[in-house]
Amino acid sequence: MAESSAAQFRFQMVGARAALTDGPIAEAIEQQINAIESALESVPDFAFDLSKTLVESVCKTVLADIGQPADPNWELPKLLKETTNRLSLLPRDHPDPEKAGESVKKTVRGLLQTIQGLCELRNNYGMASHGRDTFTARLDLRQATLAAQAADTIVSFLYRIHRDALVQAPGARVYYEDHADFNDAFDRAYELIKFGELELLPSRVLFHADREAYKTALNEYIVERDGANGGDSAHANGVSE
Template sequence: MTAEIEPQVFRLVACRELLESHPQSLRIREQVEALEEAMPARPGVVVSFCRTIIETTCKTILTDRGAAVDGAWEGQKLVSECMKYLKLGSNEDGQDDARLRTGTESLVRGLNQIVQGIVQIRNVHGSAAHGADAYSPLLNSGYAEILARATDAVVGLLFKSHLALAEAEPLSRFEYRTHGDFDEFIDAGYGPFEILDVWLSASEALYATDFEAYRAALIQFRQEAEHGEQPVAEGEGDE
């Protein structure tokens, strides 16, 4: 008897990495899972979520970086705004590379064309297309998969670049314990301390009560480490 072959589960790899970085983002998770579940039977749903995921990713990046987001911005405009913060065209040492910059500019134009194509197809074949005839033929599932893979590629480039920069330039929004080495540095110099029989760590208390002070100290910590200096907490070594 021939064993049944289980259908392959469709997954957006880069989008899944975004979910791991923002586990609290139920909206992103809902969008990614809805797209994955719709493949290949509901191509209209897939196309609709392609645009939504790109826009949500861009808004997440801009918010992480403390940038104002205009509610009227869509697809291409959101990608262009994100690019201003991602410093594409620089080497690992932070130095600008003219040839890399030229290639990156071409890449950005290509990304915007991809996004434009996704929006145009979504407006005609998406499940929420305006004024679609109830008997209009469905989009071929092959096109839906191509659009989904393209969406995943766009998300991957934007979000991985975003996270790479966050190592040196702490974001305006991030979870506690994202920078574990800094938390250990703070905790080694201060605390822990007890309040009503509850022991609190200094790093978590600072993060929770004054995030801007926490972030400012984190930036100084990163800058000192970058210049080869050994950071020293003010309370470290106190008797």
């Protein structure tokens, strides 16, 4: 009966997978998601280590995208705290930022506690974290699923918030697909670049040939577009602890 239940179990990191579709291809993160789902079917202990690694990877990706690389010595709770401090956790132009900010801070503290618990589970029961006595008590599928679900929720939240911000205001790393409006405007302003029968979009050529020039033109476009509305940087509303 137990074997039958295990065989029917197919956990999917729905939130994390959906969040990835909002941005550029993140192959390493997708591989980690696949590994967690696979581990829960075959070696549940390994899910603790993989869930922790997934959250670390997303936090480091977010920080690198916005030009604030993570300190390699940061443990996961510190890494998550620094990441959330630098993200815009409130909607732009929120009518009650003070009250909403307090609620978001409570949410962030809850996420930090969840991560701390995930770290403790990983340190004590993760299959790959430390060598251990072969006959040490082990956790089973239920606890491993909890770790995976926690990671799924955190990754989905952080990555979606981050991607929303990057679309509004580019960070240190710029992704071409994030700025369709600018690309269209730029392509209307300049003629197609032709090499024989090959036709290339001016915006795409600029992006690949001179990334800094692309960023400069993009920022000028955003300032002109949002200037009349007094638009702020999308990362300006980060909630500090």
